[in-house]
Amino acid sequence: MHDDQVLFEFLILEGAxxxxxxxxxxxxxDAYNEAFDYFDFNKVAAYDEE
Known part of the structure; x- marks a missing residue:
């Protein structure tokens, strides 16, 4: 697997x-998809305390 977004999803789901x-x-x-902006790691990296 070489798709970074899919690998990020696997990482999140494995941790959960x-x-x-x-x-x-x-x-x-589906709830994890919504909570993590559909596993868009660039959006998640930009999360702040809010």
């Missing part, structure tokens, strides 16, 4: 999975 089942994480994937 710690202690939970993959089934649980994948059911919440």
């Amino acid at each position: 999975q710690a202690g939970l089942s993959w089934d649980t994480i994948l059911k919440r994937r």
